[in-house]
Amino acid sequence: MGGNGEAKDQNLYEIIDHTADVGLRVRGRHVAEVFEKAALGFYDLMVSLKAVEAGAVRHVSVEAEALDDLLVQWLSELLYLFEVEGFLGKKVQVVIHPQWSLTAAVQGDFFDPKRHELKLLYKAVTYHQASVDFSDGTWTAQVIFDI
């Protein structure tokens, strides 16, 4: 798919740029960290995180047969929360349980067109080139969204 990574924020995520769609790549020392960064990147591409408050909390749990699948399901759950109640995350805490499930607490806010400028709206989180890998002491996760 010929994506070329561009650093958006050295500490958070890189954008994977593509003709019709967009994705992100994150790195971290722990697997939970890349899941947290992926979620923050997911929200940051939609609206500027600066404008999001952290007053409300949502708890998420998902299960999957593989880590890449878990990543897709995790972000899909966040997309679902956005679509049905406009929930936007600001702070994310993830716990990953082996083979494989995830529980998370997401502190955030509800979409308000007066305060949040929507930059992007996802149709879905895709499995295409979705990956969670560990090498040389670093976890890397990437995912592509259908826009």
Next chain:
Amino acid sequence: MSGKERLSLERIDGWRWKIPRTGAMRTDGIIYAGEKMLDAIRQDQAMDQVANVACLPGIVGYSMAMPDIHWGYGFPIGGVAAFSMEEGIVSPGGVGYDINCGVRLMTTHLRALELGADKIRELVTALFRNIPSGVGSSRKDFKLSEAELDHVLLKGAQWAVSKGFGEASDLERIEEGGCIPWADPEQVSAKARERGRSQLGTLGSGNHFVEIGVVEEIYEPKTAEVFGLFLGQLTVFVHTGSRGLGHQVCDDFIRVLLKSTQKYGIELPDKQLCCAPVTSSEGRSYLGAMGAAANFAFANRQMISHWVRETFEQFFKEPSERLGLSLLYDVCHNMAKIEEHVWQGRRLKLCVHRKGATRAFAAGHEAVPDLYRSVGQPVLIPGDMGRYSYVLVGTQRAMEDTFGSTCHGAGRVLSRHQAVKSAKGRSVLKEMEDRGIFVLGASKATLVEEMPEAYKDVSDVVEVVAHAGISRPVARLRPLGVMKG
């Protein structure tokens, strides 16, 4: 093929290119394209995707791509492939996330010139007030109950008309009469229903739009007359799909079919091509859910065009019949359909996947409405918001070569990110106004991403399908006012 096999591209003629069968491919790939499009197609890895689709079991004919081809998930956008009902498969990746995303064109008795730019601006503003777009917006006067959603999923545009959204005569001018008969609402998950319930009757965002245009060129006067088109006529395009409900159905079934791919021992070159035999329980469940999502999209476009009619009535203070606001046709872009086709002299029942492609049935086909049967099915091809759109007609050549299919639109050339970069320091809205096009959008970011130069020139795409004979140009339309989601 994921880079395992080197693919070659052989010229068939100026408009068709063959990827000869190699490796796990069960048939050749055929790409419809002009010579100058080939570089972009090669770069995009869309060729690999055409070859990957050719590996799927039970494929009949070729794995094809229309000239608006670009990279998609699993199947390329612009992909067309037919599968045997007995040995073939159905794949959500061959339909896409936005199930039955499609476009409809309404015609009027009005002449665009008599309106002038100020009136167009007011009319677009009025449409923007009456048709919900952007995140979370919906009509205050419309709420859908859980029970009613089942009727939407079963009956599609027929449900909408029964509730007073539009006229019974609209239904014969919609592909499949606006209702997929095999739809099975029970296959639609609670999550998909939850995402969809508040989104029925909303435009959405991204490339979805309502566009007021004018007929500026007629290529085939007799066909144009049958379609009710005349030079200078004011027209309205509506482009939207099945919203969150369809996206969730696709998502749910990719998960289900990833498992059935293993169960049925199907080898996949790409996870997103996950599939199941058409006649398996998983395949039937997906088709039932896809049909229900398609019906949601048919109902969605029907409701929006009803509000277009209402807006025109309020604006011109005349009943819509006097304004001549009638539906020309409604086509689907992302669908898998069970159709009968003749292939190599045999009449076969097939599961035809069109992903970012349009059905283009020829004159005489029983699925073409009576009023158009003498000329063929109308094919509606929207371009970008700054240039032009086309009305084409289906041909016998399409029936023979592409299972009655053709292109669906322009296709992007710039990524959203590149579009944003290239728009820095410019006002896209002002540039559009200088071209005589008034644009109103729910999101500033969308307007920039959707600027004309982000897309291929749709004329190049239409030129290919016309030369290849799989549809014929009837008329060209120019946008005057655009409401973006």
